[in-house]
Amino acid sequence: MSKKNNLDYERAVEIAPGIFWVGFYDKDSGLHCNPYLIVDNDEAVIIDGGSRPDFPTVVMKILQTGISVSSIKTLICQHSDPDVCGSIPDFEFIIEKDGLEILSREENNMFIRHYSVSSKMKSISGQNNTYTFSSGRTLKFIHTPYSHSNGSFVTFDSLSGVLFTSDLFGSYGQKWQLYLELDDHCRVCSCKHKCPSGVEICPMKDITRFHQKIMTSENALRYALDAIAGIPFNIIAPQHGSIISGIGNIATVFIHLYKQKNIGIDQFVKQGKKNTRTGMDLLLEREGENGNDPSA
Ligand SMILES: [Fe+2]
Ligand SMILES: [Fe+2]
DSSP: OOGGGOOOTTSOEEEETTEEEOOOOOTTOSOOOOOEEEEETTEEEEESOOOTTTHHHHHHHHHHTTOOGGGEEEEEOSSOOHHHHTTHHHHHHHHOOTTOEEEEOHHHHHHHGGGTOOSEEEEGGGGTTEEEOTTSOEEEEEEOTTSSSTTOEEEEETTTTEEEEETTTOOOOSOOOSBOOOOGGGGTOOSSSOOTTOOSSOHHHHHHHHHHHHSOOHHHHHHHHHHHHTSOOSEEEESSSOBEESHHHHHHHHHHHHHOOSOTHHHHHHHHTTOOSOHHHHHHHHHHHTTTOTTO
16 A cells, blocks of 8 residues: 555545545445545535435535535535435535535436435536636536436536546445555556456456446447546546546556446447347237237
8 A cells, every 4th residue: 555545534535735535435335435525715515425324424524624514505416326416415404504506417407306405406507517616716517428327527626637527437346545556567457367466456457347337338438538538637536436646547547448348238239239130020020920900
């Protein structure tokens, strides 16, 4: 473990000036969440606030940063999953403020309202895909459709260079640390054989496997990677797995994800190609067997 990962995960961790990881490291779960807090003067924003069971830990860490919960103005939800939005009613309860806003895309808001939300819900497209703090600092939102939901987006803070990516660049595995650590050989490693550096659990393998399961298709993932590759970020802060920093590590992860095959529906569609009869063929056959009687 490097010095960078010699951290107390019981406390909030400042990943950039005024930006805190306020997540819950659950050793028993391979999939825990990374909510983030951005503090800008007396105004705070939460990104992907986390699930309902995690809420007590998340709020304790928010308070450890020294802010008051009433300074939280906005909850940004980068898609509508329960591990992102489940704690919205709890935030509403402790913040007790009329002005609290939930900010997402319309496609997500349609579902987020079912968490029994009482705050005002706003769409990022209604504010030119940006959020501006009262200081003038701006967050920019970039749509990454179907990576993994139709309303998924990422958030770029140009002041810090942090890109918050929700499930993109996430990971699932039994071994976790806040910052991803890769070796030089990881760039070209196929991750299929024993790690030449003797690493027991390959973090790159965990990342690619997560994307195979969570993302919808190769097309969707590549579209998202293309959409964000040109953004001048230097830290990727995902909602699961580890933070990726340093251009070498970032490029290595991008390369592996660009090469990844059999993502989401692709693995099923390719298997299905062996069967030359389509569902439509089968249906037409059934119709033929029953003649044209619509009640048959
Ligand atoms: Fe998700
Ligand atoms: Fe997630």
